[in-house]
Amino acid sequence: MTQGADPERAEARFHLFDTAIGPCGLAWNSAGLVQVQLPEASEAATESRLGRIAAASWSDALPPDISDCEARMRAYFDGAETDFADITLDLSRANDFTKRVYAELRKVGWGQTTSYGALAKKLGEPGAARAIGSAMGKNPWPLIVPCHRVLAASGKIGGFSAYGGRATKRHMLQLERADADGAAPMLPGLFD
Template sequence: MKFKNTLIRSTRIDSRLGDIVLAATDRGLAGAWFDQQRHWPDMAGWQSDPDHPALREAALQLADYFAGRRRHFDLPLDLSHGTAFQQAVWQALLAIPMGRTTSYGTLSSDIGSPAAVRAVGAAVGRNPISVIVPCHRVVGSNGSLTGYAGGLERKSALLTLEGARAAQETASLWESAR
């Protein structure tokens, strides 16, 4: 993802599933990427600013989420760096409740584009704000885990944390992340 004509502030935080790079604009949190995930942003020109209010609050809320103390995020988000279609998909992701999943087909219908399942899948994969904009809650039509820019092990671990998957499937990942 390329952020154009915008000052980006960033920081790096630890999580149980690996380091996360957070990015913010003056409008709010604009990015959260696990190290080594697909669609890594071009960070040229970004300024490190761990004290930026949106980054500091995102770090606190993510720490609470990973500790099992947070079920909802309350952060200003800047999703303006995608196409209109991507933004519609990312907004629809925000409506998926914790502990629930939906399919790509259902998500396509929800945004009024039932034939655009592949395009929806591509937009989900390009979600710039992992975890907080819960793209991990989208699964295949048969409930199978399909695609996640941060890796399927992380997707499974996030769904387990939220109570949407059996804990035994990812217990080893949580243990190895400690």
């Protein structure tokens, strides 16, 4: 959908900010946070991806809740135990199942992990592990909806759709002191 076709998206704004791992970004509208962007290969790539996906325009004028989210993200990547469970999200593009998945996952706090199967059981849908994996792969709010805390049934890292993939996920878990499988180092991620 193009920016002009959706009034909520037409008002969307985004902002980039520096963190210990590189430039991150937030996109928002009047309904809440639209997207979180972890660093890409370069600041230009981060900005391009955030602006394109969120169909938003740049802004330095941050509403208080977005400014607070930015501060929490900076603190998180500096190693501080940080909670994002109260950040308001614009869930208008998520279906009911995905909304339930994200709500349940937001209960998994700092340093904790879960599995796709465990999330499915908590939702009362024990056969939905693959559907939960699909929802994680489309999560527009990595870190805020902590998909990095979801592991494979074996306890292995599993996938991660942010730049750097599994290596980035592993480093985020290590930052929280929740290393999953302790496997040998992989290709560089955001922290390398």
